[in-house]
Amino acid sequence: MKMSRYILIGMLLGFTLYKSEAVSWFRIYEMFHFQNFHMFGIIGSAVVVGILLVQMIKMMELKTVEGNKIVIRDKNKTIPRYLIGGFIFGLGWALAGACPAPMFILLGAGYTVFVVYLLAAMTGTFVYGMLRKHIPH
Amino acid sequence: MVPEFLLHLKEIISEPWPWYVAGPLLAILMFLLLYLGHEFGISENFRIMCAADGAGEINEFFKFDWVSGGWNLMVALGAVFGGYLAAHYFVPDAGNIAHVSQATVASLNQMGFNVEDGKVPLVPYFYDWQYLFTWRGLLIIAGGGFLVGFGARYAGGCTSGHAISGLSALQLPSLIAVVGFFMGGLVMTWLIFPLIFPWIH
Numbered sequence: 001m002k003m004s005r006y007i008l009i010g011m012l013l014g015f016t017l018y019k020s021e022a023v024s025w026f027r028i029y030e031m032f033h034f035q036n037f038h039m040f041g042i043i044g045s046a047v048v049v050g051i052l053l054v055q056m057i058k059m060m061e062l063k064t065v066e067g068n069k070i071v072i073r074d075k076n077k078t079i080p081r082y083l084i085g086g087f088i089f090g091l092g093w094a095l096a097g098a099c100p101a102p103m104f105i106l107l108g109a110g111y112t113v114f115v116v117y118l119l120a121a122m123t124g125t126f127v128y129g130m131l132r133k134h135i136p137h
Numbered sequence: 138m139v140p141e142f143l144l145h146l147k148e149i150i151s152e153p154w155p156w157y158v159a160g161p162l163l164a165i166l167m168f169l170l171l172y173l174g175h176e177f178g179i180s181e182n183f184r185i186m187c188a189a190d191g192a193g194e195i196n197e198f199f200k201f202d203w204v205s206g207g208w209n210l211m212v213a214l215g216a217v218f219g220g221y222l223a224a225h226y227f228v229p230d231a232g233n234i235a236h237v238s239q240a241t242v243a244s245l246n247q248m249g250f251n252v253e254d255g256k257v258p259l260v261p262y263f264y265d266w267q268y269l270f271t272w273r274g275l276l277i278i279a280g281g282g283f284l285v286g287f288g289a290r291y292a293g294g295c296t297s298g299h300a301i302s303g304l305s306a307l308q309l310p311s312l313i314a315v316v317g318f319f320m321g322g323l324v325m326t327w328l329i330f331p332l333i334f335p336w337i338h
Binding site: 003005006007008009010011012013014015016017018019020021022023024025026027028029030031032033035036037038039041042043044045046047048049050051053054057062064065066068070072073074075076077078079081082083084085086087088089090091092093094095096097098099100101103104105106107108109110111112113114116117118119120121122123124125126127128129130132135 | 150151152153154155156157158159160161162163164165166167168169170171172173174176179180182183184186187190192195196198199207208209211212213214215216217218219220221222223224225227235236237238240241244245257258259260261264265266268269276277278279280281282283284285286287288289290291292293295296297299300301302303304305306307308309310311313314315316317318319320321322323324325326327329330
């Protein structure tokens with residue numbers, strides 16, 4: 001597997017979210033107060049360009065680098081898991097001020113306390129794995 | 138000698154990036170991953186790390202070939218490197234500042250943050266080991282991390298997987314997840330913060 005290309009993509013992701021201040025706890029706070037367009041602009045323009053790119057993939061039937069058809073799997077059509085899981089995720093996003101990508105970026109920026117966030121997030125994922133069969137999806 | 142234009146380029150990159158640069162770049166990153174045969178989704182790494190740590194012996198949710206997720210771990214590792222470079226070598230003249238609105242500065246001061254317009258740091262003071270051992274710090278870092286890790290897997294994705302990849306592919310479930318993200322974020326910001334910030338130290 002050619003790993004360096006993924007490291008480069010990750011680095012550009014880190015740069016983009018750091019320089020656009022999306023890694024900032026204060027920017028997330030501002031977004032949930034609807035006091036600035038900035039974060040909505042980032043997510044909104046990402047989605048608009050993303051929709052265009054995905055439509056382009058479909059219309060031109062683009063292939064992956066390995067020559068396979070690009071497939072985007074449809075997500076299961078249900079409501080509870082997305083709404084409840086999303087709600088819990090949103091609580092944590094606003095509280096920590098960082099979703100998973102910014103967590104890795106801030107760790108690299110030198111805020112080593114995010115090792116604790118990473119371990120807590122792995123614990124959360126593990127607990128979900130254990131409870132998965134007992135909670136509504 | 139470093140050519141003049143490269144120094145200029147570094148200065149330009151060091152300045153804060155506007156939303157209309159960052160957003161389209163995120164979409165392009167998603168597209169590059171699709172071209173390489175993968176779907177953009179950072180929180181999946183928590184599951185991959187659990188699996189790599191041997192959680193598959195305890196629970197079948199973690200029983201899969203985690204090496205096949207190696208590409209995603211490399212994206213996360215790259216994000217660590219990118220954060221390091223951006224924070225240390227591409228610092229704007231004014232320092233690493235969050236250019237939040239005046240309204241936000243006013244709200245933050247009401248919450249007891251004591252910040253000045255144009256001088257709000259990029260990260261808050263409690264991103265520090267010394268605050269981890271306070272109730273507020275522990276709740277934010279460990280509590281926040283737990284909720285993110287639990288909620289992201291429950292919802293089947295995080296901001297990258299649902300808000301960017303999912304919405305770009307016009308997936309209705311992702312829209313429901315994003316509505317959930319915002320409901321949770323609003324409850325935390327408006328209902329729970331007023332309880333946490335004045336009373337817990």
